[in-house]
């Protein structure tokens with residue numbers, strides 16, 4: 001869900017540095033060919049991810065939830081030549097779309113795709129990441145976060161998508177909107193993050209809610 005009026009969203013996109021035409025083609029292809037295209041992070045969030053990479057000088061990015069490879073390619077475009085995006089997804093089939101578009105992009109060879117259950121694949125990694133983008137199943141958000149924190153470089157940060165879950169996180173359980181399991185996981189996750197004094201965090205009501213989190217170096 002977008003919390004912004006569509007005209008304001010489009011105006012913001014128009015005034016931002018957005019992913020390339022190649023990413024636009026991938027986004028369009030996904031919209032025309034995949035029933036779950038709403039899972040795409042979209043232009044404005046991709047623009048924010050790119051900006052954060054430029055701002056922080058991140059070189060090593062980890063993503064949980066590749067889908068058709070849109071956010072991975074957007075982030076790869078912002079990385080220096082020796083930068084790398086490692087992206088994990090359990091669904092190898094959708095990844096065929098990602099691979100096709102990545103191969104056609106000059107930035108595609110910065111992307112390494114790993115397949116399997118997110119938590120299991122995370123256990124196999126023993127390197128540090130400057131930016132970690134969590135955008136997979138909501139059930140495992142807390143477990144992903146805890147593991148990802150241990151893989152973060154000293155000045156690294158974590159971006160977590162969909163934390164407002166179309167606004168359901170503020171609905172009272174049993175009232176108006178039927179609370180689904182994912183809402184419960186997200187409410188728990190958001191409470192967990194906000195309760196931790198060792199973290200600096202800001203929750204942005206952009207698109208479906210984006211949590212930016214890093215260790216508090218003063219704590």
Ligand SMILES: C[S@@+](CC[C@H](N)C(=O)[O-])C[C@H]1O[C@@H](n2cnc3c(N)ncnc32)[C@H](O)[C@@H]1O
Nearest residue numbers: 039040041065067070071089090117118136137
């Ligand atoms: C919201 S989509 C990712 C969208 C992508 N980041 C983008 O913006 O283009 C979520 C992805 O998480 C993957 N996923 C769900 N559960 C998973 C799990 N347990 N392990 C790994 N990937 C998982 C799904 O297959 C899906 O492709």
